Structures are given as C-alpha cells and as structure tokens.
Amino acid sequence: MNVVVQNIKRADVDVIAGLAKCGVATVHEAQGRKGLLADYMRPIYSGARVAGSAVTILAPPCDNWMLHVAIEQLQAGDLLVLGTTSPSNAGYFGDLLATSAMARGCKGLIIDAGVRDVRDLTEMGFPVWSNAVFAQGTIKETLGSVNVPITCAGAQINAGDVIVADDDGVCVVCREEAADVLAKAQAREANEADKRARFKAGELGLDMYDMRGRLAAKGLKYV
Amino acid sequence: MNVVVQNIKRADVDVIAGLAKCGVATVHEAQGRKGLLADYMRPIYSGARVAGSAVTILAPPCDNWMLHVAIEQLQAGDLLVLGTTSPSNAGYFGDLLATSAMARGCKGLIIDAGVRDVRDLTEMGFPVWSNAVFAQGTIKETLGSVNVPITCAGAQINAGDVIVADDDGVCVVCREEAADVLAKAQAREANEADKRARFKAGELGLDMYDMRGRLAAKGLKYV
Amino acid sequence: MNVVVQNIKRADVDVIAGLAKCGVATVHEAQGRKGLLADYMRPIYSGARVAGSAVTILAPPCDNWMLHVAIEQLQAGDLLVLGTTSPSNAGYFGDLLATSAMARGCKGLIIDAGVRDVRDLTEMGFPVWSNAVFAQGTIKETLGSVNVPITCAGAQINAGDVIVADDDGVCVVCREEAADVLAKAQAREANEADKRARFKAGELGLDMYDMRGRLAAKGLKYV
C-alpha cells in the first residue's frame, strides 16, 4: 500500500540547529556510535554542514515521481531523504526540483541514488549527499510512499528524525533522542576544546589519556 | 588490423557550441535518454563544460602509444576519446601530452582509463573525464587504432560524434543527429526557464504537471 | 609480538624536499615504475604535495590506539603511514589527532582506512590520503606495532622510507634509494621542460620521439 503521511512530528528547531553545529563525527560519537549512513554517500560540493527533519521517500528504481509528492510535505528546515526499493544510480533530482524544494525552505537532499545538474545545484547552494552523480533520466510510472520508515544507505530512518550531514557524511538521530544527543554532543565539544589546546601545546595522547600502563600490560615492547 | 582513419566528418561548429551550452543532462534528455557514459567517468576538476568532435582511440591496456598517433589527427575543437581493449586504470595521459594536444586546439580528454599530473592539468585548464587518477606509467609497444568505432565506458562512439561533458558526466550525440538534438535541447531549455520561475514562486510539480488525478487513480493514499 | 621501533633512519632532508617538488608521477617513473599505492587512496582536498619520512603503523581493524603511540615517535617532517591487519574504512583519525601530530611537525597522513573531521583538517592544512571519508568511530583495545614493515594499499613500506603524495596519489621510495631516485627524477624534469616547450610550439610526439618508422614496421595503416 502506498501512502503519504501528512502530519509528522519534528524535533525542536534549536536542537536541530545545535546538532548541525556539532557536525556528523561528534553527533555520531555522542549517540553511542550509531546512525551513520554508508560511506559511499558523498556531498556534491565541499563545505556544507546542515541538519534538518527528515521527510522520507521510499521510491521505486529509476522513478522520481514521489519526489514531487514529497515536496508538498516539506516545511522550512526539512531535508528530503530518499531510499529506493531496488538499487539505483539514476539521476532522480536536478535544478528544477531543487528550485521547488528551496521555495518551501528545504535545506538539502540525502539520496541513495543519483543526482544531476550538480553545477547548478552548487551555484544555488543546495547541498546533496548521493551515491552517484549521473545524468540518467527517470520516469514517473510507479507509486512509492512518503514519510514512512525507510532504509537509506544502510541506515533506518523514520520521518521526522534529525539528519546531520557534512563533509564526513550523513548521520541520523532519532527524533525522540535528539535533545539528549545534543546535550552529549555539546559536552563532548566542550571537552574537546580543552584537549585541542593541550594537544596543540605538545602534550601526548599517551599521557593525556594515561595509556602507557595499559599498553605495557597488554605487552607492547619498545625496542 | 590497426588503422588510422584520417578524414572524418565533424558536426557543425555552431551546433557543437550550442550543445556545450545545454550541458549533459539536458542533451541526454533531448535525445531520448541515450548516450550516457557510465557514472564512474568523473572530471578531474569541477566546473568544466565542453563539447567537441570525437577523435576516437582504441588502445591496448597500459599502452599509450596511440595517443601520440591520435594527436596528429586533431583539429581545433576536437576532444580525444579513448577506450581500451582490456580494462585499465593506468595513467595514459599527463601534462606533456596535454601540452601537445592543446597546441592543436584540443578541448579535453575522455578516457576509460587513468590520468596523471592532474594538478598541472587543472592549472592548464585542460579538462579530463577518466575512470581513475593514477600515476602508473604506460608503455609504447602495441598498436591500436584511431578514429574507428569504440566502446568507451559502456557507450558506443564513432569518430566525429559530438561529445558533451560537464560535472554530471559525459554524453555522446551521433554526428548525424546533432543538429536535431540541439533543437530539442534548446526547446527543452526554453521550457525549463518558465518552469523554473513557477517553481521559484512556490507552484508545486503536483499542480504544474497535473499529477494529482493520476496519483489517486494509481491508489496513493494520504493519511 | 607488538613492538615500537624507536630509532629509525631517515633520508636526507634535502633529498626529501627535492622529491616533494618532483611529485608522484615523476618520482614513480624515475624509480622504474614501482612504489605506487593503489589508486583508491585519494586526498581529502586538492593541491597538497608533500614528502616525508614514513613512521609506519600496523593497526588492528577499527582500532586507532597505535596512532597515539606512533605520534610520540614523530620528528619534524615525518608522515604517518597506517596499514591495517584486516580491511577497514572506519574513521581512525580526526582533528584532535591532527593537532597532536602537527605539534610534532608531522606533515600529513597516509591511511589505508577512513578519516573524519575532513572540514577541520582542510582548514588546518593537514593533508590526508585515505581509502574513505567516514565518521565511524574506533576503539582502543588491541595492540599493533609502530615502525615495522607494513603493507599499505598494496605497497610494501618500511619505516623511514620516503613517501611522496600529491593529487595523483601516493608513492613510496626506499630510503636507501632516495638520493639516487631524486637525481633521476630531476634529470627527468629537466628533460621534460625541453619537451614541454617543443610540444607547446606544435611539434608532435610522433616526430619528437621518432615513432613513425616503428609504427609502420608494426603494421599501422593510414586510410
């Protein structure tokens, strides 16, 4: 059965903004090293760092019809997140759809398929993380669903989950856990600032983390 | 039998220039979604968009001898297009060959193998789409052919066909169809300009393309 | 047995600087087309060109403990070079470790595994060549070794070997052969400057290298 779930819950705007600032690596660590999408999901340009609520799309292979359906469900600050029912690298998304999505306040696209018009998308400042850049066109023949749970690049994503994406890749945070994860991520960041200063001053991790005894106990020999 | 075909027909210069302006995604759509090379063909730097007549090269694996032969056949505005008789990622081409090719007006290289000296090539503004960046050297021992039909990254290419390449990848247009494809591509572009404005103003694809009825008929449920 | 070899020999500083200037493709050719790491080793940003003495790390999969151990062994001008005992794409290295390594004069990292915090590393100007960009965290449970011979991306590397890395990839030069390779690489460069000028002036490789006779003898036909 193909459905469009119209009312989804979203995380708090400030929580989302906070997670964006922390970035993927920190958020991934803060939530116990879970939620990463596969490393083949790469940004079309460097330097973007975004977070947003997932409007999820389950799409057939080589068929981008559901993107049009999903765009109507977007609210400002959302991210489109597309998984397919069969692997595809076709170019589901280009500058026209990006124009439409941006008009509704969409902040980017996470797609386990291909994207095209990447030069235009770069100029427009619309970030995309995809499994391919490929101009191959798609059709509009088969239904999928919007705002249902999907698997995208190996990660389980529910509509309204918070997605964080930057040059390191993409991470999903469960909506219910987002505030808690942000608190942990910010604590981690505060802690890292101190460490960064000490590392810069030449202190070694061996000493900072008191590793020498444990290394010796495990049998490491210096020769 | 190894041959060099010396006189090849080329498409009209203005047609080629027009296709370059349209770009890969539009040209691919305009000619009925055919002609794309595989998505593993990536540019060595972002932002280049070129079109030119193909001087084709069928080369043995790890042997770049035929590139020297092909360069003599170049006319201003041509692109070198190399396929191999066995898969290879070796670095067939670097800054010296690029200097030679540029001296004859060559606008770039499409190679289903590796390229090297990419920092120099980037500074020289000589764009390359390749399956790898790899410094591995090649030899000059075995003949191939120039300006014969080749398969390159899964696409069939004849000498004199028009190649369009940009950040989205590479597309081949049959020489005989080039003018017709350009007309269709330009019509498509004109059409897209209007759509882009309407999308920007917030109109939805669902309405612009009158999709709601067909979606309902196929059984899409809003919940 | 897990060991840290503390005193390693390094090549001459001027030799290393000379090799960096020549770059990967030239050095690879000069030493007889050997020493390249696999082409999947890609830089996290374009434009870096470095050479340094290898401080080698043999690390367990998904365990970055030995990086802390290795950093203590760094001298100014060294490069960290990490191979794993089982394939891994986890993110062994980020901005904190980079801060620590830079404090000791380290010039970069070559890692047959993943790296993260690439936006920070780019801003810091710390170049990394890796098999993946991936935020996946690692543990600190199992010993490895430092400054032992390793295999990294298919190449055999000994501690103190000279590593050259740029946009074309990564090449290893045996420490004992470094001065000799530099001499050959510089001779090659001098030779190339002359060729570059002649290519620019329009001379063909077919004539410069006197290839026409040999091509005809092998049976190449012009039609």
Added chain:
Amino acid sequence: MNVVVQNIKRADVDVIAGLAKCGVATVHEAQGRKGLLADYMRPIYSGARVAGSAVTILAPPCDNWMLHVAIEQLQAGDLLVLGTTSPSNAGYFGDLLATSAMARGCKGLIIDAGVRDVRDLTEMGFPVWSNAVFAQGTIKETLGSVNVPITCAGAQINAGDVIVADDDGVCVVCREEAADVLAKAQAREANEADKRARFKAGELGLDMYDMRGRLAAKGLKYV
C-alpha cells in the same frame, strides 16, 4: 546500552515451512516486492533453501563475541542473522560455532560480514549467506546486542521475523505478516503452475497476458 532480549515471538512453524518451500523470489513478490537483502549476500554452496525465525545480532566490526551470546538464545528452527555497526568482511563464524549452533537446532546463518571454514560448513550441511568468504580472525572485546532490531545488508530485521534464503539470496518477512504472505505466495505458486504448462506448450506471454494492444498503444513498431 547492550542487551540480550531473551523472549521473542516466533511465527507459526507451518507458516515458516511453507515459506521455505515457496522460495525467495516468490515470497518477495507475494509481499509486494519488499524485504530483499542486497544482492552481495551469496550462499557458500548451491542448492540450500531454508526459512527460520531470526535471532538477530548487532555486532561490532571484527568482533564475534555476540555470536556466542546469541547461540544460547537459539531454538530449533531458528536462523542467526548478524549485522555490524561498521562494515566488516572478517571471518566471524566457522565450523566450531556451526557445531554449537547445530546442536541447538539452528538451520543456518545470514551474516553481513565474512565466514570461514566453508569446506567444513559445506560438508556439515550448514548453509551460510555472507558478504565474503575470508579467514580473517576476529576478537572478543566489545559488546553488541542480541534480538534487537538490526539492519543487515540494507534490510531492516526484527527478532522473530521470518527469513527465507536460497540460491536467489535472502528475504525477510515481518513476523506479523508471515501467514498472510504465505497465503499470497501459495496462490502465486498455484497460478504459476498453470502458466508454466501453457508456456511449455508454446503459448507466448504476449498472448497469455494480453500485451499486444498495450504495446501498440505505447507506440511499439514492428519492422
């Protein structure tokens, strides 16, 4: 938090047996073309066709400790299903663990990682679908969880879901839907028997499915 869920619900034994008999392709179609694991999951030998209740394992990379924990949770007719928190091809499982699992009535293993001792496993008749055959050893250092929801080869799997596996790959059926899917799969099979006979007698799909009119309407030309 690392947990072992001890009491899981399982589908009816006869339903599971029925699904095994239908096989992966039929079950996948019967449940609306969902539930397939990625095509890189291959059997270690040909000819096995099994179904069973999933005892799920979420395991760290290169660490097979949780397999020992999971085996205690097995009931006769179960399948072990392992996903990792970071990609791995290490050999988590061999003939000793298979002996232990078989002693508890386990019918096979689905693992998005490596397996080893495949000659022994083949002789023992213990089928495995894996992403690799690799002898690389694993450690027992880090906890995971048992009978929690996992992602395995791109599919979401809950403990107690029915897994069907044969030479075509692996498919997951939600426990709650298993009886319904079986009914649909059996109807499909009955239908196929009739079609098979008609195909064998030479009837064409074009006629059997009455396709000629729709093909002509779409514009197919016979020349």
Added chain:
Amino acid sequence: MNVVVQNIKRADVDVIAGLAKCGVATVHEAQGRKGLLADYMRPIYSGARVAGSAVTILAPPCDNWMLHVAIEQLQAGDLLVLGTTSPSNAGYFGDLLATSAMARGCKGLIIDAGVRDVRDLTEMGFPVWSNAVFAQGTIKETLGSVNVPITCAGAQINAGDVIVADDDGVCVVCREEAADVLAKAQAREANEADKRARFKAGELGLDMYDMRGRLAAKGLKYV
C-alpha cells in the same frame, strides 16, 4: 522510437556449432582479441558451453516487458542478449520466462542485469550469464526495442551476431566474420593439440617458442 526488427540474418548453423566447440578463450584469440564482454558477467552454474545467434533486447532499467516481446522473435538455436538503458541488477528473468524461451528452442540468456529462480534454471539446464543473481522484481511499463544494436557489458552487439559463452565468460563474433573466425579458431585448436602434447612431455615454453634470445636481448638476468 521503439522497434522490433522481425527479420534478422543469422550465421550458418554449422559455423555456430563449431564456435561453441572452440569456446570463448579460443574464439576471442582467433578474432584478434576483441569481442569480450566484461568479466563481471558470470554463469549461474558451471560447465555450460553454448553458442547461438543473438536476439538483442534494449530494455529500460527494472522493466522486463521487452523480454516477452523478444521471445516471439526467437528461432531454435538463438540466445537472448539483453542490455539496459541504465544500469540495473534487478531480476528480469526467471523460470517462467525460461520455460517460454525453451519452448521456442532458445539456448540461453546473456543479461547485463539480474536473474532469479537460479535453482530452477539450473535444474532445467537453461544457462544464464548475468551481472547479478537477485530476486528483485521488475515492472512492465516502458517500451524498449528488440533486434537493434545494443551495448551489453561493454561490448557492441548486433542482432544475429554469434555469441559464444562458457565458464570463461561471453564473447561476441560479428555475423559476417563468423565463418572466418571459426576457421582461425579451429586452426588454433589444431596447433594447440600439438603444443599440449609437447608441454605434457616436459618441453618448456621458453624453448618451444624460442624465447631465450629475446629475453636476454631485453636484459633479463639469471642470478
């Protein structure tokens, strides 16, 4: 434009039978080392060796409609050969279609996409060379063409060309060249029988092919 070419020329039956007997490696060598499909095309079971006239299919991704159309065009001794307009691993073909194809005398399938029901196909003795085994279902929505020139796994194939396939992979022979290639392949086989006997008796290739002088001339040193 989507077409079905109904009357195609085929090579002589005895020539096709002769090529089958020679096998892929010999035929590939005999025709000058061309015509191989990519090495990812693997047989679903070992031991099959077939040759036949290609009935070509250009199919959309994940849409197997054209297979039904193509089966009507089969004559006894033909092989179905399918390329797609966009990469796909979906399961286009299973035991029902195989039953239909066998009823018309079809000897096998070459498909640059996926296949399913491989256990049944193996029992039926219907050989398939494919890029994947995957149960993923396909649709019947979009037209393709039959008996037009296609690219399949990197090779250009025209309807009526002779396809040879065995455990080494798949090779295409141009219809017009088939008799000539057969003659060369048989000469090669006769020649190999003699060599095989001499190798078996212990004669070395170094002596049989008189290589020692050329090796020494190139500089090979025995130490």
Added chain:
Amino acid sequence: MNVVVQNIKRADVDVIAGLAKCGVATVHEAQGRKGLLADYMRPIYSGARVAGSAVTILAPPCDNWMLHVAIEQLQAGDLLVLGTTSPSNAGYFGDLLATSAMARGCKGLIIDAGVRDVRDLTEMGFPVWSNAVFAQGTIKETLGSVNVPITCAGAQINAGDVIVADDDGVCVVCREEAADVLAKAQAREANEADKRARFKAGELGLDMYDMRGRLAAKGLKYV
C-alpha cells in the same frame, strides 16, 4: 633491473604437507592472524586444499611472458604466485601453461590477475586462486622478474615462502617460520577436536570459555 633468482630455499616437505592439512583458517590463526591475501582471491572450483613453496613472479600488466620463465624454475610441490606492477584482470594463464606447469610437478597458481580455460583447468585438477576469470589475452613484450619479493593481493611474499590455499582463500607463511607455525597449527587442531565434541554435545561457548562474568562486567543486560 629484471632478474630470475634461480636457487631459492624451500621449507621442509613434511612441514608443507602438514600446513596443507591444517588449512588456511587454522594456519592464519596459528601464526598470529597475519599473512592472508585479500578476500577477492577466489578459487576457480570448490574443494581444493593445497600448500607449496612460492615461485614468485612480478609481471607487467596484461603481459604473461614471465610465466614461461617462471615455469622453468619450478620444482615438484611448488606453487606459482603472481603479482602485477599495475592492476590487471587479463587472462594470463590457461590450459597450455597449466599442462606445462603440471609436467614439472606444480600444484597450483595464485594470481592477482585473471585466468581462463577454467573448465579445462577444473577437469585437469589444477587449482587456481585469482582475482578474475576472464578470457582477455595477454602479450609477451615486457620483462618482469622471477623469485623476487612481491606484493600479491595485499600480502608480501618472498620466494620459497609457504602458501596455503583452500576454499577460505590464501595465506602466506614465512619460510623460516613454517615449522613453528605448523606446530602451533597442529596444537590448535588438537584443541579444536576436543571443543568440537563438547559443542556437539550441547555445551555453550559461554560456558566453555567462561565468558559470562566478563560479559556482565562489560555491562551486558539480559531482558
């Protein structure tokens, strides 16, 4: 410089036979989890288990000349082990070379490149582990070396090292360590026989290895 090292040391015949009997997984564990070749090295048929002394070959891409040279260096019980100077999947080896190698007592081939005539090789009982099955022909133009240290599928191999290969893959054992590794492997096997019996009788690994306390200490919860 291209050399053929004619006199290499080999491990004791009984040690080699013992290692063959233990198999890859046990040997790999016994020598401290090192020495595995990459998991893409697959046997052309199932069930072979061999060990032998490595006659190493460093070969250019797509050039099998050095195989002829290496065969002269074979003694009964040796294995040919080929690495390339640039990645290749070409078919370096077929039934003629196998006939020649078998005439000298060679027990198999390990090749980080392609192999062909696999149906014949299977009938002859000549096992091969390769990175590809591909009929693509090679040339005889460029020298390599025989019995020099090589890298093969990511592992460092010296001439005379013992290679163990079976359905799990390929493992290299340093010649000097072979006797010691055998002793450890046999001890391991003896130990495993006891464990196997206990597992068969239903004892759990959790109890046999006394894991429950450590699991609880790490925080595993049963719910």
